[in-house]
Amino acid sequence: MKIRHVRAIAVFGIALVALTGARGSGGGGCDNNSSSSSSSSTSGGSHGDSDGTSGGSSGGSLPGGGSGGDKAARDVTIDECTYDPATRNLVARITVNNSDAMDYDYTVTMKFTGGAGATAVPATAMKSGIAVAGGGSASAELTTPYTGSGDGSEYTKCEVTRASRF
Template sequence: MKIRHVRAIAVFGIALVALTGARGSSGGGCDNSSSSSSSGGSGSNRDDDSAAGTGGSLPGGSGADKAARDVTIDECKYDVATKDLTAKITIDNSGALDYDYNVTMKFTGDAGSTAVPATAIKTGIAVTAGSTQTAELTTPYTGSGDGSEYTKCEVTRASRS
């Protein structure tokens, strides 16, 4: 229970930053040097050696808050084998009802980067009450390089029904 409490505090802090308009700063990015990255739903910090690291930010807005708080970005990267941008997420449904989640992820680069923003959508992610579910969102990489221009990812929309 202690880890859940720490995670809830971390999620609240990120949501507060997102709602106050500071979301566009470095908070919540997926760059490899970000100390705000989270992993595995534990609220712990880590760095990742992949082309695009871990972490993400939550979208604002009261309608999306409940579903967005349930989503943790575990990893964002360029997959060399499939030539896709991928995001691995964990959805934690601590509620009393089963839900189907819809998540939209945006991949971007640093300011001045050649990365054209890319979007991945995954719908119908079934998560039973009181459990977690992992999912992977992918979108084709349209660049000609190694994907390293994509350094950030964020959940831009999350809903549950």
């Protein structure tokens, strides 16, 4: 192969990475994990990071890019999503891992949905003020009332729809 072809391929590869951006890895939906009704598939300084990206996985982080706005979403791991019959709430248990040196307060929004063709009306839960020290982690529970008349089994998936930190 001639050197000009190698150079052209290298330039194309660099341009492709620059245009699409390097992305972190994420997981699948709740259907492919060990938790029965789970899915994921997030005190501060003077700056905040936020992410409005959807997606996630149980036991994994949200997919995210290299920008600071994606950092908050990548810090959130969904441990479990379930229905609590005692309180009639949909519940998401998460862990927020802060690998930075600064302390942050996180705000996380979750969406509960059903599978394809399911009758579940999407429900949203939000929690703010999740304080995570620099280099530490914190667990949190997000809840939203269950408005259905059954046992909550129509909700098969939950995901982080927004995460920010300040």
